[in-house]
Amino acid sequence: MKRIIYILLFIVFPLSASATVDVNRPDVALSKDSADKAYSEERYTDAIAIYEGLIQKNGGSLDLHYNLGNAYYRDKEIGKAILNYERALKFDPTDDNAKFNLEVAIKMIKDELPESEEVFFLSWFDSLVNIFGITAWSVIGLLAFMAMLGAILLYIFKSGSLRKVALYVSIFSFVLALIANLSALSLYNTANDDTKAIVLKEELVLRSSPDLSGTELLKVHEGRKVKILDSPVKDWVEIEVDNGKLIVGWVPFDAIERI
16 A cells, blocks of 8 residues: 555656756746746756756755656656666665655666576665664664673673673674674665666667777666776776676766766
């Protein structure tokens, strides 16, 4: 039922588009309210221009990238929609709306390429990590560490059944502190990872060398996530694509955009 409600909201109340408004004009109100108003009036191109202007001027945020992603989705620019949902989740990987809309947008990708199955443990750990954000995990880690120290002191200076309880509490707190710190570190690394990018061209050919004469290795489509391996060479960049096995090749640098 929750997913059905999300889908209806996503269809009926979208949030942005492409760009006919000149955000540099003094009479253009560069505010989130004006972007939201343009979106609600289905002027998606105007809304996109204002959201993009706000991000350029003030920096990104969960709400701005989420709304911008919705606007691009409504404007049928799936690649840029996915790009902005991914950027929104860098601000808050626990946001259910951004995660759900990202899943919806990914289903629109034309690729039929399979991806490598993730090891169960890693998949489980990712799900655990995304329960909370960096701040929450950091606080949990600190509290768990303090509880562990307190339990160790009780174990040292007390005796009897209390000493046994203190031992169990110290072990539990140590494990919790370890998980919390690893989770916070994982989220930090994800938020600062600039190697992931989204394909923005409708169809992109992966080649064996950084020029059009390179052998065609694979075709990928708009919205596909790839990994950047190296700095651009002659306006080309080396990327890695997961299609059940990892394939490395070259694409024009302007055909993708970093998340």
